Amino acid sequence: MxxxxxxxxxxxxxxxxxxxxxxxxxxxxxxxxxxxxxxxxxxxxxxxxxxxASMGSNLFIVLSGSSTSGGIRMGLGATPTLTIGDAQAIAELPGISAVAPNAPGTAQLVYGSNNWSTQVIGTTPSYLDVRDWKLSAGYPFSDSDVRSATRVALLGQTVVKNLFGDEDPVGKTIRIKKSPYLVVGVLTMKGQSLDGRDQDDSVLIPVTTAQRKLFGSQFQGTVRLIMVQAASAQDMPAAERSMNQLLRQRHRLQEAAESDFTVRNLTALANTAAETTRVMSxxxxxxxxxxxxxxxxxxxxxxxxxxxxxxxxxxxxxxxxxxxxxxxxxxxxxxxxxxxxxxxxxxxxxxxxxxxxxxxxxxxxxxxxxxxxxxxxxxxxxxxxxxxxxxxxxxxxxxxxxxxxx
Amino acid sequence: MDGEPIIRISGLGKNYLTAAGPVPALEDINLVIYPGEFVAIMGPSGSGKSTFMNLLGCLDVPSSGAYSLNGTNVRTLDKDQLARLRNGVIGFVFQGYNLLARVNLIDNVALPLIYAGVGKAERNRRAQEMLDKVGLGKYGASRPSQISGGQQQRVAIARALINRPRLILADEPTGNLDSRTSHEIMGLFTQLNRDEGITVILVTHEADIASFANRLVRFIDGHLAHDGAVEHESHGTLA
Structure with a gap:
């Protein structure tokens, strides 16, 4: 029918x-x-x-804090208060899976007749774990490179394109601020960050090399920020509390004193962005x-x-x-x-x-x-x-x- | 007359509700019709014959009295049960043919079988058979608008016959036809009544059409005024 x-x-x-x-x-x-x-x-x-996803998951960023001198308050990161020692101490805390100190700066790169200005990040090998970033060629620098502050570099894709074109950069030597660096590896493509920056336009070098040789006068044994990855999303609140406690102890801050660092939950920020897009659609x-x-x-x-x-x-x-x-x-x-x-x-x-x-x-x-x-x-x-x-x-x-x- | 009556009506009445109160259209009708009868219903307009046909056809329900069709007490049935009864027992033929303009003759004839739950192949086979029977077997794929009025009425009769009804109710079936075509249609009814024993009840206001029947019922002012055999001497002289 x-x-x-x-x-x-x-x-x-x-x-x-x-x-x-x-x-x-x-x-x-x-x-x-x-x-x-x-x-x-x-x-x-x-x-x-x-x-x-390109940012890495369960991520905190610890920024060195503001300082007050003579009534004038400086912005976040103005006074480097965080050290590699802080980073190592954080890595010992429970619920933390990887820690990467970060000493970034801008520098001019030269290879052959090409030159390129880019962000150079001084860090440790665990940066690659924190950011969930793989290599497309070569190998990463090691902890011993960090210990002995060797001049080695990992290049982002944009840097490779601008300095080398089609040439294979691994094993070549580039100059960063006139000093020679051996290119040991090339990072995979990451794409844009949430705020639209090109994440592939950067170079990674050992943090000690950055502190002592590249940006020497600027940092004096300190880092601008520390990236911290929690083992899981559930660990994040506890990890945030214990990090705050630890750093206040290490920096010998009085009970009433303001913290000279700031812990930011990047994953929560990113989730807010995702939520906003979802609500919009x-x-x-x-x-x-x-x-x-x-x-x-x-x-x-x-x-x-x-x-x-x-x-x-x-x-x-x-x-x-x-x-x-x-x-x-x-x-x-x-x-x-x-x-x-x-x-x-x-x-x-x-x-x-x-x-x-x-x-x-x-x-x-x-x-x-x-x-x-x-x-x-x-x-x-x-x-x-x-x-x-x-x-x-x-x-x-x-x-x-x-x-x-x- | 033999066996159980197909229609048994006693004390039947129908009122229409108006602003001035209920107005009787039919009062105290008593009538028994046996299978195989050929009954003509006559009467001036407003006499209640159309109301009576609607009641007979289970399209309307009486206000009072009892009506039993084919042994079923109609007043106890709901709308869907009435629909089932109409589908299985009655074949309708209307003055205006009432075919569906959009569909072809085969589908028009087969329509009652859709509601009887018959499958498509069987529907088409029986519809073709019925069209053959009314002499329009070749026109199955035509639309109603492509054939004449008399042919359309034949299609309507084929549709009325397709579910093998015991009773055919025809409301002025020749009202829109010329006298020659009218007589052909009446011939068809006579044949169905005589050869297949189908009970035929038709409303008409023409004496020569009524003369095809065996029994004449006359309504005046909502009452049954006359019920008797048809006198056959007039038949033929008017044709």
Whole structure:
């Protein structure tokens, strides 16, 4: 019986093609908009997730703090108060998996006839663990390089591109501020950070080399910041407390004194960014789904017209034995068919639109199966919901009155 | 007359509710019709004959009295049970044919079988059989608008017959047809009544159409004024 009703629904839709098409158009635009906007939102979310992943997980950053001298308060990091010893002490704490002191600065690099100014980070081998950063060639410098402050360097991809072009940099010697450094390895591509910096535009050298040889006068045995990775997300609150305690002890701070360092939970910050993107895309999706609602109202409108136009037909059907649910089902099927066909076209339009947006603006778009399935389910639900009232009106007609209708 | 009556009506009444209160359209109708009868119902307009046909056809429910169709007490049935009864026992033929304009003749004829839950192949086979029977076997793929009024009424009769009803209710079936076509249609009814024993009840206001029946019931002002055999001497002189 369903198949007979489906073919009748198809016939009656075909009997008034323009009207059917215009009714479907509402669904097409609604579904298309939802899919397109979800694709763009997912794309943005994907980018954020990617940069969070590139940052490393369960990450703290300990900044050397402000100091007050003669009533003038200096900003964070202005006075280097953290040392490599602090970093080593933190590494002994429970719940900490890796610690990397950081002594960054900017320096001019020269190789052959090329030169390039970039960020040089003095650190330890565990920096690679903290940042979850792999090498694409060569090998990392070792703890003994750190101990003996050798002149070795790991290059980021952007640096390699600008200094070496297509040449293999491993084993070559570059000059950083005129001193020669042996390139022992090349870092893999990291991409942009959350704030849009190019993470591949940097060079890693042993922290001791940076302190003693490269930025000597600037730091004097201290580091600007220490990156700390907790073993798991659950360990983070406890790790933060014990780090604060430890550093206050090591820096011999009085009970009432302000800390001369700051511990920041980077992962929490990143999660906030991810949450913001997610909320944005949900909100845009919600706005787009209003057009689905409007499409549904269009279907209801046309179904009401159709029921009135076909009153006599309904009368005939009831007279020759259609039960209420037969009539209900027939009109419901018609509404659902309109909304599902409209939805199918909408899915194609939405995906096509997303691909086009990607082509034209280079914006990342991610079309997920779940968004297509969701749009489809919503469209079917809209068909049932907005088709039900007209269908019930048809099913409840009195046969004599319906047959008398001209 | 033999066996159980197909229709047994006693003390039947129907009121219509108006602003001025209930207005009786039919009062105290008593009628028994046996299987195989061919009954013509006549009466001036407003006499209640259409109301009576609607009650007979289970399209409407009486206000008072008892109606039993094919042994079933109609007043105890709900809407869906009435629909089932109409589908299985009654074939309707209307004055305005009432075919579905959008679908072809085969599907028009097969329509009652959809609601009887018959499968597609069987539906089409029986619809073709019925179209053959009313002499329109070649026109199965045509639309109602492509054939004449008389042919449309034949299609309507084919539709009425398809679920093998015991009773055919025809409300002015020749009202829109010329006299020659009318007589052809009436010939078809006579044949169904005589050869297949189907009970036929038809409403008409033309005496020569009524003369095809065996029994004549006349309504005046909501009452059953006359019930008797048809006098056959007029038949033929008007044709």
């Amino acid at each position: 369903i198949s007979a009703m489906l073919s009748e629904a198809w016939l009656s839709m075909g009997a008034n093609r323009l009207r059917t098409f215009l009714t479907m158009l509402g669904m097409m635009i609604g579904v298309g908009a939802v899919i397109l906007i979800l694709a763009i939102g997912k794309g943005a979310q994907f980018l954020v997730d990617q940069s969070i 949900v909100m845009l999706g919600a706005i787009a789904s209003i057009s689905l609602l409007v499409g549904g109202i269009g279907i209801m409108n046309i179904m009401l017209v159709s029921v009135t136009e076909r009153t006599r037909e309904i009368g005939i059907r009831i007279a020759i034995g259609a039960r209420q649910r037969d009539i209900l089902l027939q009109f419901l099927l018609e509404a659902i068919t309109i909304s599902i066909v409209g939805c199918l076209v909408g899915v194609v339009l939405g995906i096509g639109g997303a691909v086009l947006v990607n082509e034209i603006t280079q914006t990342a778009v991610v079309i997920t199966m779940s968004s297509v399935v969701m749009a489809f389910m919503v469209a079917a639900a809209v068909g049932v919901f907005f088709g039900f009232y007209p269908a019930r009106k048809a099913a409840r007609m009195e046969p004599i009155e319906a047959l008398r209708y001209q």
